[in-house]
Amino acid sequence: MGEDGFEQCFACNSASGEPATNNIPKDGSEWVDLLVREIMTSSGIEDARARAFRALDVLEKSIVAWANVEATKNFHNESMILKEQVKLLLGENTILKKAVAIQHQRQKEFEEKNQELESLKQLLSRYQEQLRKLEVNNYALAMHLKQAQQGSLMPDRFHPDIF
Incomplete structure (x- = not known):
């Protein structure tokens, strides 16, 4: 592949600064083929070493670029999932707030009814x-009336105004 081959293999897009992936090997066997081609076309040990270094450098850059793309995708996916969860939690929070408001209103009504019940219990008491006092008075009056009626029927007792 040579020096121009590596630069072609891992050229950067000038606009985005990201590596152009159209000439980069896609899997392990393509990387092995690239490394073998580079070593076979070398003119000696130093040239083979330099070519292997460049091939491994391109491999490292492609792995870093791939990892960055994957990390960006994962971050975006996690971000979307978290946004959806936040949306659901906000909806649940709204429902819970309404439920708490309803429960508070019911509790307030319950306390008002309890106060009314206590007032009615005191009034009943x-x-x-x-009523008990009136019944006692009624009984006493009934006894007085009975005694008065029995007293006027006694023969030895006369009405003082008549004689």
Whole structure:
């Protein structure tokens, strides 16, 4: 491949600064073929060493470029997933806020009903006491009336105004 072959193999796009991947080997066997071709076309040990160094340098750059592309894809995918999760959590949060507001309103109504119930219990207690007193008074009056009626029927007792 030679020096021009490596530069062709891993040329950078001038606009984006990213490597052009159209001439880069795609898998391990293509990388082995590239390395073998470079070594076979070398003129000696130093040339073979330089060619192997350049081939490994291109391999390293392609791995880094691939890793960057994959990391960017993964970051984008994770970002999209997290955005979707945030959207779902915000929706659930809204629902929970509504539920808490409803529960708060119900609790407030419950406390108001409890206060009303306590007031009614106290009122009932007062009315029961009042009823008991009225029943006692009624019984006492009934006894007085009965005694008064029995007293006027006694023969030895005369009405003082008549005689």
